[in-house]
């Protein structure tokens with residue numbers, strides 16, 4: 179049985195990933211800084227810890243080594259006009275989203291079997307998003323980290339990829355105003371917001387041993403939003 183560790187597991191996308199990997203037969207370690215991660219105790223070994231706490235993360239990795247899969251999903255966000263964004267907001271997003279991913283990936287890689295897989299949860303917003311410069315920059319850094327790790331860990335056949343979700347139905351979305359959520363929905367090519375299991379499916383593939391030859395890639399899972407297109411009314415073109 180392979181061992182998979184998922185961060186930010188208590189709710190939302192992380193929870194969906196834990197449920198999927200448990201159903202796929204992994205021994206799953208579900209880690210979150212929130213106590214209610216223990217609600218997953220029926221399908222995973224649950225741990226309360228902060229991804230920024232290197233000593234705690236190293237001890238957890240030591241306890242569950244050797245690992246086969248790591249999913250770096252823990253993340254934070256907020257929205258601010260660029261003019262109002264504080265340096266603290268900016269640093270906080272980097273500390274959790276980027277440095278937290280680095281710490282977990284590094285401590286995990288040190289104790290991972292050769293042939294392991296790492297999946298980092300980035301965001302479609304690495305391509306840009308309004309009022310989120312701190313978040314966008316931190317997730318773009320996750321993409322860069324993914325590509326660099328894929329190179330550095332390739333001698334050990336460890337495949338490192340990122341999944342970049344579009345808008346997903348979690349608390350991270352619900353904190354936004356209804357008006358903003360409506361704009362988000364209007365941009366969805368497939369006409370619906372993503373569900374955590376939509377992201378979990380993509381993660382499950384990249385994390386699996388079926389993924390033999392994909393590394394350093396970013397899989398955008400956004401229902402087509404990144405194509406930047408809507409539907410036009412069907413009408414014959416007189417041109418030609």
Ligand SMILES: NC(=O)c1ccc[n+]([C@@H]2O[C@H](COP(=O)([O-])OP(=O)(O)OC[C@H]3O[C@@H](n4cnc5c(N)ncnc54)[C@H](O)[C@@H]3O)[C@@H](O)[C@H]2O)c1
Nearest residue numbers: 186188190191211228229251252253301343345346348350
């Ligand atoms: N929901 C979306 O629309 C969306 C879109 C693109 C990317 N994402 C990314 O997907 C990931 C999950 O997002 P979500 O929507 O499920 O968010 P969420 O807020 O519902 O869940 C995030 C989880 O991460 C945990 N967490 C936060 N900081 C942590 C830390 N320092 N240490 C340990 N755990 C910590 C939280 O406690 C929470 O349980 C995040 O990385 C997010 O940036 C989400």
